[in-house]
Amino acid sequence: MLRVIAGTARNLKLETPEGLETRPTTDRIKETLFNILQSDVPGSVVIDFFAGSGSIGIESLSRGAKKAYFVDNSRSAVNCIVNNVKHTHFEDKSVVLAEDFSTALYHINEAHVDIVFMDPPYDKGFERQLLSVLKDAPFVDEDTLFVVEAALKTEFDYLDDIGYTLYREKTYKTNKHMFLYLKTED
Secondary structure (H helix, E strand, O other), X not given: OEEOOOOOOOOXXXXXXXXXOOOXXXXXXXXXXXXXXXXXXOOOEEEEEOOOOOHHHHHHXXXXXXXXEEXXXXXXXHHHHXXXXXXXXXXXXXXXXXXXXXXXXXXXXXXXXXXXXXXXXXXXXXXXXXXXXXXXXXXXXXXXXXXXXXXXXXXXXXXXXXXXXXXXXXXXOOEXXXXXXXXXXX
16 A cells, blocks of 8 residues: 655555556655655655656655656556545646656756656666756756666666766665766866
């Protein structure tokens, strides 16, 4: 059972998409993630790429984010996100984009996005593809925090080459969160 951990929608249950295409972030990992981000979330604009159930974006809204974009190209995931957003009463703060990440970049109408979450399918290289195009997006800058969930064995040795700095890494039993910023010119 997936649920909202804290905030205005605390303890509300969330649907998860059918099938094996998604791996919902467990409550324990989600709680650890948001403990790390607790001062960054209130008042923020967030994007939840490869959103699955929408649980990360919804948790952000519950904890005070002002707007969340949910991006997923799976029909079952999008239906699930729409239902979860409605169930948690965050329709007025949510934009659900039923498309792949490269198309979605053109439909995010913000001057600045504070936090970009991504939890792509493991071992497909989507992290690198998305990070490569995101760095030139008009809504990101040196203050945008990128949070990537990946398998433990996923290498990020390319970050410097594509313009990112690793700020923090948090490892769990089977996966990890990478916290990144755009590299700034000294």
